[in-house]
Amino acid sequence: MKTVSILGVPIHPHTYDSWLDHIATWIQAADRLYHVCTVNPEFVIIAQSDPGFYRVLCQADACLADGTGLFLASRWLKRPLPSRVTGSDGVPKLAERAAHEGWRLFLLGAASGVADQAAAKLQVVHPALQIVGTYAGSPADTEAEAILAMVNASGADVLLVAYGAPKQDLWIAQHRDQLQVKVAMGVGGSFDFIAGVIPRAPRWMRRLGIEWLFRLLRQPSRWRRMLRLPTFVLAVLRYGEHPTPKLSKHLNI
Numbered sequence: 001m002k003t004v005s006i007l008g009v010p011i012h013p014h015t016y017d018s019w020l021d022h023i024a025t026w027i028q029a030a031d032r033l034y035h036v037c038t039v040n041p042e043f044v045i046i047a048q049s050d051p052g053f054y055r056v057l058c059q060a061d062a063c064l065a066d067g068t069g070l071f072l073a074s075r076w077l078k079r080p081l082p083s084r085v086t087g088s089d090g091v092p093k094l095a096e097r098a099a100h101e102g103w104r105l106f107l108l109g110a111a112s113g114v115a116d117q118a119a120a121k122l123q124v125v126h127p128a129l130q131i132v133g134t135y136a137g138s139p140a141d142t143e144a145e146a147i148l149a150m151v152n153a154s155g156a157d158v159l160l161v162a163y164g165a166p167k168q169d170l171w172i173a174q175h176r177d178q179l180q181v182k183v184a185m186g187v188g189g190s191f192d193f194i195a196g197v198i199p200r201a202p203r204w205m206r207r208l209g210i211e212w213l214f215r216l217l218r219q220p221s222r223w224r225r226m227l228r229l230p231t232f233v234l235a236v237l238r239y240g241e242h243p244t245p246k247l248s249k250h251l252n253i
């Protein structure tokens with residue numbers, strides 16, 4: 001699949017259906033761990049000053065366009081992505097497909113009890129869904145051994161990791177050789193939304209692509225993170241497909 005480069009980060013032009021079809025292929029192949037990232041403008045800006053995270057995104061098997069900013073940037077660059085594919089909408093769709101196909105899911109991350117509540121909600125909608133484990137845990141190295149043992153013993157096919165960016169994807173990449181799941185995916189705040197701990201923006205705001213504004217109004221402590229949005233816009237206008245000079249310098253290119 002030919003990717004669209006945004007500030008050097010390769011985004012895969014997936015739709016929900018094509019992404020789920022790839023997951024089916026990967027689970028059937030069962031030859032290694034496949035890594036899916038749900039990329040938004042924050043990821044792209046963090047990657048400009050974190051070459052380790054940048055490499056993880058480049059090596060991922062799918063970088064989905066989670067944020068509206070990426071979708072709009074792709075249009076500006078005349079390489080339009082077919083659709084946004086978000087973690088918040090994607091996880092329920094994945095659960096539906098998993099229930100049909102018999103894929104086993106493990107929900108890792110979020111605050112204590114949230115993954116459990118999200119699992120219960122998904123299982124009410126899809127009684128056939130197999131969620132073989134949930135655990136809040138943390139991305140700290142001291143916890144890794146216990147978490148890896150738990151996930152591997154569960155026999156999960158798909159591991160969803162909600163530690164926020166960049167921690168969740170760095171954690172997956174760091175442990176990819178020890179993890180026995182077939183697919184691992186960073187899902188940000190998706191469990192919070194599914195569990196109903198954090199409300200989602202009203203539909204009209206989601207349609208306008210201003211879900212970030214709703215989240216900012218509800219959690220004003222996010223303002224510092226939100227500054228990355230204008231930084232992203234300015235950087236895309238200036239550098240387009242190419243990495244910013246900051247990242248190029250880190251990469252020696």
Ligand code: UDP
Nearest residue numbers: 109110111138139162163164165188189192
């Ligand atoms: N989180 C966690 N452990 C950490 C950091 C974050 O479990 O050390 C969880 C947090 O509780 C939330 C999720 O990671 O459920 C990501 O939240 P955030 O709002 O940052 O995600 P976004 O959707 O903005 O990427």
